[in-house]
Amino acid sequence: xxxxxxxxxxxxxxxxKCENFQKVGAFKARGAANAVAKLTxxxxxxxxxxxxxxxxxxxxxxxxxxxGIRSCIVMPSNAPAVKKxxxxxxxxEIIECEPNLRARETTLQEVLAKTGATFxxxxxxxxxxxGQATCALEIFEECIPFDVVMAPVGGGGLLAGTxxxxxxxxxxxxxxxxxxxxxDDAYRSFHAGKLIPVENPNTIADGLLTSLGTxxxxxxxxxxxxxxxxxxxxxxxxxxxxxxxxxxVVEPSCAVPLAxxxxxxxxxxxxxxxxxLSGGNVDLEKLPF
Amino acid sequence: xxxxxxxxxxxxxxxxKCENFQKVGAFKARGAANAVAKLTxxxxxxxxxxxxxxxxxxxxxxxxxxxGIRSCIVMPSNAPAVKKxxxxxxxxEIIECEPNLRARETTLQEVLAKTGATFxxxxxxxxxxxGQATCALEIFEECIPFDVVMAPVGGGGLLAGTxxxxxxxxxxxxxxxxxxxxxDDAYRSFHAGKLIPVENPNTIADGLLTSLGTxxxxxxxxxxxxxxxxxxxxxxxxxxxxxxxxxxVVEPSCAVPLAxxxxxxxxxxxxxxxxxLSGGNVDLEKLPF
Numbered sequence: 001x002x003x004x005x006x007x008x009x010x011x012x013x014x015x016x017k018c019e020n021f022q023k024v025g026a027f028k029a030r031g032a033a034n035a036v037a038k039l040t041x042x043x044x045x046x047x048x049x050x051x052x053x054x055x056x057x058x059x060x061x062x063x064x065x066x067x068g069i070r071s072c073i074v075m076p077s078n079a080p081a082v083k084k085x086x087x088x089x090x091x092x093e094i095i096e097c098e099p100n101l102r103a104r105e106t107t108l109q110e111v112l113a114k115t116g117a118t119f120x121x122x123x124x125x126x127x128x129x130x131g132q133a134t135c136a137l138e139i140f141e142e143c144i145p146f147d148v149v150m151a152p153v154g155g156g157g158l159l160a161g162t163x164x165x166x167x168x169x170x171x172x173x174x175x176x177x178x179x180x181x182x183x184d185d186a187y188r189s190f191h192a193g194k195l196i197p198v199e200n201p202n203t204i205a206d207g208l209l210t211s212l213g214t215x216x217x218x219x220x221x222x223x224x225x226x227x228x229x230x231x232x233x234x235x236x237x238x239x240x241x242x243x244x245x246x247x248x249v250v251e252p253s254c255a256v257p258l259a260x261x262x263x264x265x266x267x268x269x270x271x272x273x274x275x276x277l278s279g280g281n282v283d284l285e286k287l288p289f
Numbered sequence: 290x291x292x293x294x295x296x297x298x299x300x301x302x303x304x305x306k307c308e309n310f311q312k313v314g315a316f317k318a319r320g321a322a323n324a325v326a327k328l329t330x331x332x333x334x335x336x337x338x339x340x341x342x343x344x345x346x347x348x349x350x351x352x353x354x355x356x357g358i359r360s361c362i363v364m365p366s367n368a369p370a371v372k373k374x375x376x377x378x379x380x381x382e383i384i385e386c387e388p389n390l391r392a393r394e395t396t397l398q399e400v401l402a403k404t405g406a407t408f409x410x411x412x413x414x415x416x417x418x419x420g421q422a423t424c425a426l427e428i429f430e431e432c433i434p435f436d437v438v439m440a441p442v443g444g445g446g447l448l449a450g451t452x453x454x455x456x457x458x459x460x461x462x463x464x465x466x467x468x469x470x471x472x473d474d475a476y477r478s479f480h481a482g483k484l485i486p487v488e489n490p491n492t493i494a495d496g497l498l499t500s501l502g503t504x505x506x507x508x509x510x511x512x513x514x515x516x517x518x519x520x521x522x523x524x525x526x527x528x529x530x531x532x533x534x535x536x537x538v539v540e541p542s543c544a545v546p547l548a549x550x551x552x553x554x555x556x557x558x559x560x561x562x563x564x565x566l567s568g569g570n571v572d573l574e575k576l577p578f
Contacts (some may be wrong), residue, residue, distance in 0.1 A: 001310075020536045021290075183406035240573065247309045249536040280536035284529065289573050 004243045010261055012268040015146075017139050020250050021282025024058045024090070027135050027158055027278050028122075032059035034102075034131025035120045036067045044069050046116035051097075051104040053079040053208065055279060056122035061092025072117055074107045078099075082107040082283070123157030124213025133161030139274045140169045147271040150257035152278050153177040153227065154208035156216025162276065163223035174225040178260035180205040180253075181229045187213050190220065190227045204288060207253030207279065210258045228260040233257045236288045242277070243289075251282040294534045299550055301557045304435075306428050309539050313347045313379070315496075316424050316447055316567050317411075321348035323420025324409045325356045333358050335405035340386075340393045342368040343496060344568060345411035363396045365389075371572070409425055412446030413502025422450030428563045429458045436560035439546035441567050442466040442475040442498035442516065443557025445505030451565065452512035463514040468550035469542075470492070470518045474500040479509065479516045493521045493577060496542035496568065516544025517549040524548045525577045531566070532578075540571040 001016045019027040036048060047070030050060050057073045064071035071092045075084060076099035087094055097107035112119055121128065135158070136149060149166055153159040163175045179187045182203030189196045189212055197211040212220065220227075230238075235252055238259035242250050257275045261268055290307045308316040325337060336359030339349050345364045353360035360381045364373060365388035376383055386396035401408055410417065424447070425438060438455055442448040452464045468476045471492030478485045478501055486500040501509065509516075519527075528544035530551075531537060546564045550557055 025536060041504050243573055247314060247538040249532050249538060284532055284576070284578050287573070287576065 001246060001248070003245045006241065009241070010268065011265050012261075012271045014261070014273045014275055015142070016246070016282060017135060017136060017274060017276045018248065019276060019278050020248060020254060022279070024055060024062055024086075025056040025279055025281040027276070028055040028059035028061070029062065030134050031123070031128035031157055031161075032056065032120065033066070033132035034061040034126040034134070035125065036060075036069070038127050039069075039118060043118045047071055048120050049074070049108060049111050049115065049117040050120050050122065051075070051108045052122050053083055054122075055281060057083065057092065058086040058090055058122055060092035061087045065091035070115075070117070072111050072115060072175065073207060074104055074111060076104065085261040117189055123210070124215045126159050126215065128215065129161045129164070129219065131161070132158045133165040135276055136162040136165040137169065139276075140165075144274075146170065146173050146274045148174045148176055148268065148273045149276070150176050150178060150261060150273060151276040152208055152253055153179050153212075153220070154183070154203070154253070154257040155210040156186060156220055158276065159186075159224060160216040160219035164219055166208050167223045172202030175223065176225055176260075177220070177227045179227060179229050180208055180235060180256060180259040181231050183209050184229045186220065187227045187229045189217060190224065193221070203235075205235055205253040205256055207251060208256065212214060219279040223261040228264060230256060230263055234263055238262060240289050247280065249280045250277055251279050252280045252288070254280065290535060290537070292534045295530065298530070300554050301550075301560045301562055303550070303562045303564055304431070304433060305535070306424060306563060307537065307564045308424060308565060308567050309537060309543060311568070313344060313351055313375070314568055314570040315344040315348070316421055316565070317344040317348035317349065319423050319514050320412075320417035320420035320446055320450075321345065321352040321409065322355070323423070324414065324416040325349070325352040325358070328358075328407060332407045335407065336360055337409050338397065338400050338404065338406035339363070339409050339411065340397045341370055344570060346372065346381065347375040347379055349409055350376045350379035351406045354380035359404075359406070361400050361404060363395065363400060365391055365459065373449050378428065404436055412444030412499070413504045415504065417446050418453070418508065420450070422446045422454040424565055425451040425454040426458065428565075429454075430465035433561060433563070435459065435462050435563045437463045437465055437557065437562045438466050438565070439550060439562060439566040441494070441497055441542055441545040442468050442501075442509070443472070443542065444499040445475060445501040445509055447565065447567060448475075448513065449505040453508055456512045464512065465549075466509070466516045467520055467546040468516060469497055469524060469545060470520050472498050473518050475509065476516045476518045478506060479513065482510070492524075494542040494545055497545065498538060504530060512574055517553060519545060519552055520549040523552055527551060529578050538569045538571060539566055540568050541577070543567045543569065
């Protein structure tokens, strides 16, 4: 999708890839589907498992159900009811644990030992990265010679997939990521050249609280051109612009690349830019406007 | 657009025609563009005028500017700043008047006398009805054998255009309209067989407060199959479903046909239904959820 008004404001030509319209409302459907598709016949028998309270949980539950296999999702006991309902709605089995990282990992290990299921991590896993790469593949199938592709970065699965795909399919196109200042481990890691996990992240872009993994970091260091950082106020302004000008529903994380483009618009002047809108799973009662 | 989840809930196959993505954010762009396109060379010289505080004002201003002619829009002095800004942004000249119907009409007559402009009414005018009919034309160009086409009804321009077009292009398709119970003049007029204007309309669907005109009523009586009525609570529930399931921004008026379909779902069981989503110009700070 595109908006003449946003092009005028941004001073460049932006095409939006709308992953808010994707199954489960986010690009995560791609990585989960690819990981499930690559299971061996033997692995399929015991199903898949993960720990997640976000979009990956619903995505994996759906991918498993579509493939006719079992999925066990470890979720913290305080996860929002709407998230649990989504996982159940897609046919996933929820295993609750105490709301801390240690309990999550212990409970997941117990589930894996008991069921023999295959663990599908949310981002630091090449089958998932490959799946997320199909989003950029569809962008380049539009046959527009994009100067830049932009994606948000949290754990780095979408960004690593986008960067790898762009390197193979459109090597002259730059890949620029955007991250909230309140969870800027990728920004700092990229510019320092070493992995610096974030401590106590705090941003309205709640899909981007996680830190990079070792696999995604390595891919990003090699194939990403730049990572920009934006404030929560800039994210909310970009989010509002998307609602008002494009008439679509996006979650705060999804507005981060447009916020970065608008902040640094002189660097994109006159260019053709593809922006991945990562998802639209927002609590309508908590919109920041 | 369509949604598997909504199809499951509704028990039929719904395709949505998204006029919230239309220029100026509503189907009104069509009628105004057609009316301007049909001006004679002489009429073009003196431009166009109307009175409106809604989407027709912005639509006519835009259509005139695109055609390179002048537009004068009479707006009540208490019209929201955002509506005035939209008209100005599209290149319309605003003439303010006292916020009552008499002042609106008197001021319009003064403008017409002074400028020689052609009056383009918001709905009760065949050039406008013709323009709105292009929406249904595009629906039938999809080549899906729809059993039903649904549209909201306020002044009746969109509904009359939809009904006429459907009669000529797809005569076996039923045309069913939906109206808020708090402004149900079309519902009452249709079932009584005579024009009964609404008094003191009151509904969240603020784009549907107007009553039918004599032209639109005549077309609707002849070519519309049924008009259904829904409560504001049903409208808000349908609006929320569109935001959550389809991830798009719509105004309350826009959700009225889906609300009617869900209320009477047994009557649509298994059918192919096209719903016109009329517009997306909503004040994000006043969302009903």
